[in-house]
Amino acid sequence: MEDSFTKKELELAKSVDLCEVASSLGYTVKKIGKYHTLKEMDSIRIYGKTNWYRWSRQNEKGSNGGSQIDFLRVFAGMDIKEAVFWLLDFAGYKRTESYSTDLTLKHSVKKIAPEKNNIKFVLPQQSENNNFLYSYLQSKRKISKKCIDFFVDKNLIYESKGYHNIVFKGKDENGITRFASMRGVFDKNGYVFKCDVKGNDKNYGFNFVNDKSDKLEVFEGAIDLLSYCDIYDDYKTNKLALGMIADAPLETFLKENQNIRIIRLCLDNDGPGRVASSVLKDKYESRGYKVIDLPPPKEYKDYNDWIKSLRSKKTITMEKYR
Incomplete structure (x- = not known):
């Protein structure tokens, strides 16, 4: 197996x-306490x-x-090599070698067609003002009013009516919104409401475009x-939030x-973020x-x-990466 895949690809x-893998195969994932299980097989436990x-x-090893x-080997009938290819593809990492996608699951769970094929993409109705949006981003996330004003004025973020969620818009080259995600402003007991607007195109992400700049910063x-914009007072370079670590929006x-x-990968410092950054760096340098x-x-x-820590110290005076 090591001969077929690089260490980075396996990671x-x-x-x-x-x-997400189980859900894509048609299983119904349920959260119970600190683990997840499947509606179709409640003896399954998914940890972390x-x-x-x-x-x-x-007692059945293997x-x-x-x-x-x-x-994937047990429930989708794949061999190890097929499973690794499938996972790399699922993460948005492409390889030249192909594999079969005509696979029969070992449990008769009906596979559900993607929502975007059945549901029209409609943006949430806008609230009369952005009061909750400003309050949350300034008090909880320590983003400055200047930064928030910039994205509100560009019509890239707004507050939805009713639940007062923050809506982040992803536009195409013609300025048409193709993607939108929502983030709640009322976190309760550690629960965070986040979701994509139904029917959107996941080939896009929340973005800011400046065609006079040849630089792009990429975030999760x-x-x-x-x-990042607030820390570096940078409102000129192109920006893209993937909403994941897969690179379809990129x-x-x-x-x-x-x-x-020039692409700057500003992904998280956790394990998946570091692995994805390494893989994407190799991929796009080769291009x-x-x-x-x-x-x-x-x-x-x-x-x-980082910015929450800086704001708690009442200073943003670090040297810029350039």
Whole structure:
């Protein structure tokens, strides 16, 4: 297996969210306490979204648990090589070698067609003002009013009517909104409401475009993107939030903005973020881009953690990466 895949590819395959894998195969994932299970097989336990165990088969070594690769091997009938290819593809990492996608699951669970094929993409209705949006981003996320004003004025973020969620918009090269995600402003008991607007195109992400700049900064989340702009007072370079670690939105952005020459990967400092950054750096350098790995300082998980710390010290005077 080591001869077929690089260490980075194997690490990326094993960083894929196992709950998303199970859901994509047609299973119904349910959260119970600190673990997840499946409605169709409630003896399954998914821990940390990367490993699983099946209590009903605890004596059957080889089919009672393991990684994402083992899950696909046991429940989708894939061999190890097919499983790794499938996971890399699922994460948005493409290889030249192909594999069969005509697979029969070992449980008769009806596969559900993607929502975007059945549901029209409609943006949430806008609130009369953005009071909750400003309050949350300023008090909880420590984003400055100047930064928030910029994105509100560009019609890239707004507050929805009713639940007062923050809506982050992703537009195409013609200025048409193709993607939108929502983030709640009322966190309760550690629960965070986050979701994509139904029917959107996941080939896009929350973005800011400046066709006069040949630089692009790439983030996992929208709030990290805002935090970066605020820290560096940078409202000129192109920005993109993937909303994940898969790079489909990045592929689309580069296709629609062919002036980009330099990519700065500002992904998280956790395991999946570091693996994804390494893989993406190799991938896009091979295409001729200058790619810079630019995470926040190592003591912070992401850019929002960093700005919250800086604001608590009442200073933003660090040296800029340029």
